[in-house]
Amino acid sequence: MMLIPCPWCGPRDESEFHYGGQAGVAYPAEPDALSDSEWAKYLFFRENPKGPFRERWSHSAGCRRWFSLVRDTVTNEVLR
Amino acid sequence: MSQPFRTASGGLVDRGRALAFLFDGREYEGHPGDTLASALLANGVHRVSSGIRTGRPRGIFAAGVEEPNALVQIEEPFPEPMLTATTVELYDGLVARGLRGQGRLAADPDPGRYDGMYAHCDVLVIGAGPAGLAAAMVAASSGARVVVVDDQIRAGGSLLGTGEHLVWVDRVTAELEAAPEVRLLTRTTAFGYYDDNYVVAVQRRPGLPEHRARERVWRIRARRVVLATGAHERSLAFAGNDRPGVMLAGAARTYVNRYGVLPGRRAVVLTGNDSAHDAARDLAAAGVEIAAVADLRDGWAITGVAGTERVEAVTLRAPDGIERRLEADLLLVSGGWNPVGALYSQAGGRLVFDPGLAAFRPDGNCRQALEVAGAAAGSYKLGVCLAEGAAAGKRAAEAAGLVAGEIVLPAVTEPEVTPPLAVWTLPGGDPATAFVDLQRDVTVADLTRATGTGMRSAEHVKRYTTAGTAHDQGKTSGALTSGVIAELLGVEVGALGVTTFRPPFTPVSFAALAGRNRGMRFDPVRVTALHAWHEANGALFENVGQWRRPWYYPREGEDMAAAVLRECWAAREGVAMMDASTLGKIDVRGPDAAVFLDRLYTNMISTLAPGAIRYGVMCRPDGMVFDDGTVIRLAEDRFLVTTTTGNAAAVLDWMEEWLQTEWPELRVHCTSVTEQWATVALVGPDSRRVLATLAPALDVSREGFPFMTWRDTEVAGLEARVCRISFSGELAYEINVSWWDAVTLWEALLAAGAPLGITPYGTETMHVLRAEKGYPIIGQDTDGTVTPHDLGLSWAVSRKKADFLGRRSFSRTDTARPDRKQLVGLLPDAGTLLPEGSHLLTGPDETAALGHVTSSYHSAALGRTFALALVRGGRGLIGQTLWATLDDGVTPVAVTGSVLYDPEGTRRDG
C-alpha cells in the first residue's frame, strides 16, 4: 500500500487515489491538424519505463485534485 | 503416567492447570503456556505426520513458525487445516490430527468473528526478543508512538528458549504495557511488508466471547521499522535426516527451558557451530543423556540414522576414522543460523551471503525506512543484540523528532565464539533420503536431477523441485537448498543467492484477511431515501453498482414476468412511478460552464435556454461513448447534469480531470448533488392528471409545460423541480425534491394516483420501456468500443462545434468504417426470449458471429419478445434474417430498426 503525497491533504493510502497514467500528454491544440497515426499516438501510446516515471494521480476519495509526481516503477518510491 | 517427558520443574508453563486435548484419537494433557507440539512431546509423541510425497514418518522438528513437518488439522472447536503443531497454542478441548501435506477446509461457514484495525506509529518493532525489547524501550522512553508485535504468547524471543534474563524481560514487558503510547501486541505475526512501511500482521485472540474477533489483522503504517525478527536454525543434508527424533538443536533447548519438556532421553548432537553445545549443556542439565556431541569442525561425520518411526541409533565417524553406533532417541542437528530475512526481502531489501556467519543476512541497504537489529542482522551475541536494538530505538525516536532517554540493559558475559562452518551436504548414504525441504519432500537427489538437466538458477530449481514452495515457505530449507545447489554446481553460494521471499511470512486464513468485510459489509450498499418503503412494499432488489434498486414489485402469486408485464402496462396505458434517485446529479456552475459542457458533450449545450433540458452524450477522446444523461440549464451560468447510476463518480472525476489538467482557465465548479435530491419518475398517459392534482400552481398543459423543459414549483406542498423528460416514450415527469422530503412526495403521489391505479415499477420495467424505444443503456448496450454513430445517435453529435471530446476520432479510419457494429432491434420467432450475450450468425450452420444480443425482454406493448443487439453493419441488414445462438441450437431473428414502439413519437406529450 503506497503512501501517496497529496499536495493538499498530505500523504494518504494509495487506495484513496485514481491513477491517471503518464503526465504531460496534452490534448492536442488542433486535433484536425494531426494525421490519423499522430492522433492514434495521442490516444493510445504511452511510455512504460523501468525506473523514474512522471505520472498523474487524482485524490479521488479526498480533495479530488489532480497532481503529478515522479515514481520509480521498480521500487514504487515517490521521487518528487 | 501423564506427561512422562515433562520435567519436574522449570519452564514457563502453568503446571497448576491441566488442559485436556485429543490428538489422532488419543487423549493427552498439557498445560497453559504449551503449544500443541510441546504438549505432544511432553507425552512422548514425536511422530505427527507423514511426508507428502514419500509417506515417510515425520516428527516435530522445530519449536516455532519455521516448523516444516508437524502439520496438523484442527477438528474441534472449528475445522482449520494445515496449521503447524508448533504454532498452535494449547487449549482445553482441542481436537487435532496429523496431516500428510494437505488439509481439509470446513464445509460449514466459520461462526467466528474476524476484524481488522489500522494503526500508525513512529516506530514499529517486529519481534520482542532482546533486540526488539531494547529498541522498544528506548523508543518508548522518548514518548514516541511505538507498536511492538511478536508472534509468541509473551515477549522475550530467544530468551524464552535459553531461559536467560527473564526478570529483565518481565520488567520491560510491564513497562511497555504501562506506557500510554505503546501498543505491545503478542500472538501477532507480521506477515507482509509493503511499500512505504506498511506492515500487515495477524493477531490471534483466543478466549474471547463470540461477539469479539478471534483474529484481527493489523494494518500498520510506521514512520520507521525495527526488524528484530531473530534467526532460524537450519538443518544439514544427510541420509535419514527426516526421521522423527531428528530435531533442531535450538528447538530442543527451547522445549527444555521454555516448556519444561524433554524431547528425548538420550541424544546425539551434530553441529557445525557453537550454539548446539549450549543446547547440549541445557539438555544435560535437565536430565537428557548426551551420547555424543559431534562437531563437524572437529572432523566428525555422520554415517547412519537407524529407526523408522523414531530415531533408534546414530552412527558417527570420529575424527580418527572409527565409526561408532550410538543408541539414541534424539538426534539434534545444527547446520547454522539464518537471520530471518523474509520481511526484509519483502520490503525490497537484498540478502547477501556472509561467509563469516555462513548465512544469508540483510545487506543493510534497504530503501525503506527500516533497520535490522540483533540476530536478524546476523548478530548472535546477546550483548550485541541488546546494543543494536537500543541504538535502533534511539535513531527511530530521533527520526520522529524526539529525544530518547537512557535505559538499563542487562549485563551480559559473552563466551568466546568459534566461527561456524558453512556446511550443507554431508556425504554418504542414499541422497534420495537426504532431505533439504522436509515439507515438500525434496532431497539432494532431486536437486542433483535438477542441476543435471542444466538448471543454473535457484529460482528455476525451486520451481522444478518445488523446494521452498510449501506452507513453511522454506524457512528451514531455503538457505540449505541454495547451499546444496551451489555445491552441485561448484559455485559460491553467495553468487547463487536465495529465492525471493513474498508475503505472507506465515499462512493467514482467508477469514482473517476478509475480516468484517463479508456479506452485506463486503461492499457498501447504497440506498435511496425511499428504500424502507420499497422493502415494506415487497420490492425485489437489483444491484446497480453499489446501489440497491427496486427491481420489480411482485404481487401475490406473480412471477417476475407477470409483474413486469403489469408494471409496463401501467406505464404505457395508465400511470406508474419509479424511484429514480440513484441517477448521478452534478451541479456545474460558473461563467464558463456552457463552454465547458460544449467541450464534454458531443452535442451543443451552450444554445440551451435556461428552463430547457437536453439529452447529451459524452465520449472519451477515442470517440467511444462514456456516459449519457440530461443537461438542465438552471441559469446562464448554472447547469444540472445527470449521469447514469453507475457512472456518477466517474463522470465527476472526468469533469475534474479536464477542468484541472487541460482547461484550468475555465471558471467552472462541479459539485455532486446526487443525494441532495430525490427523484421520482411519474410516467404514463395519466401522469399529467396526477401531477396537476398535487401541483396546483403548475401549468401542466402541453403548451404550458412542453417536453424537455423544467419548472420549479410546489408538489404536495414541497419545494420541487419538475422536469418534462421521458425515458419510456410516454408522457412523463421527473419530480425532484429534497432527500428529506422523498417519502412525503412518494406517498402523496401514491395517494393522488390511487384512483388511476398508479403502479410503482422497478428497474426491469424501466429497461423494457426504454428498450422498446431503442434507448441504449450505457454499459449494457455498449462496452467501450461503441460510438454514438454506432448507436444511431448521430443526431446528438454536433457538426457545428469546433471541437469536443471524441470528435477527431470519428474520422479515424477504424471509427468511420461502414461495417462497424451497430445497434439494431431483433424480433425472434414466436415467444423466444433470446439470452443476452447470444451470438448472431448469418446462417444456421455458420460459426462466425456478426455480433451479440445486448438486451432482451418480453414486451407488453408489442405483445412479443424482442431484443437489441450490436451487429456488424447492422443497419444495412434491417429486414434480413440472422440466427441467434441458444443453449441447444439456433433460432432465426428478423433484424429491425432499434425503435420498436411508437417510432413516430406520438405518445410523448400525452
Added chain:
Amino acid sequence: MAERNSPLGGATDRLAAVAAATGGAVTVAEVPFLTQIGVRALPSTSTAVDVNVLQLGPDEWLIVGPPGLSAASADSSAVDVSAQRTTVAMGGSRVLDLLAMGCAIDLHPRVFRVGDCAQTTMAHAPVIIWRRETGFWILVRASFAAHLADWIVDAAQEFTAGD
C-alpha cells in the same frame, strides 16, 4: 409542514443502544438536518455562532451550520448540499479504536487535532471526518448512511461492556 425524514431517522434507537451496550465506551447519534453549503470562495462576512467552515480542498469549503440556514446567505458560488450528507456524532473512551477499524488515516490527537477535518473513507464509504471538542462528527453521504450505521453498530460489539 410535512414531516421530513433524515437518512438515519429509522436507526435512532439502534444507535442509542451502542452507548448502553458499551457502557459509554462508544457513543453514536445522528445530528440530522444540518445546513451544509458547498462554496468555492469563502464568504467575506463573518460567520454566525455555531457555523463552521471545513476546508475540503485548495478552493473548496463546506459551511456547516444549524438547520434552516439559507444557501443564498453564502455567495453566488454556494451550492446547498444539506441533504447530500448526514452527520453522525461519535464519542466515548474507545471511539478512536472503533474508528481505526474502518478508517485508514491517523486520528491520533497529536496528528489530528480538534478542529481538523479530512475527506477520506470509513467502512469503504466516502466521509468527511471532523474532530470537535466533544468527539468526532462524521459527515456521510445520505445513500451510505445506513451502511455506515450498520457498520458502526456491528463494530461496537468489540467494546461490549463487561467482557
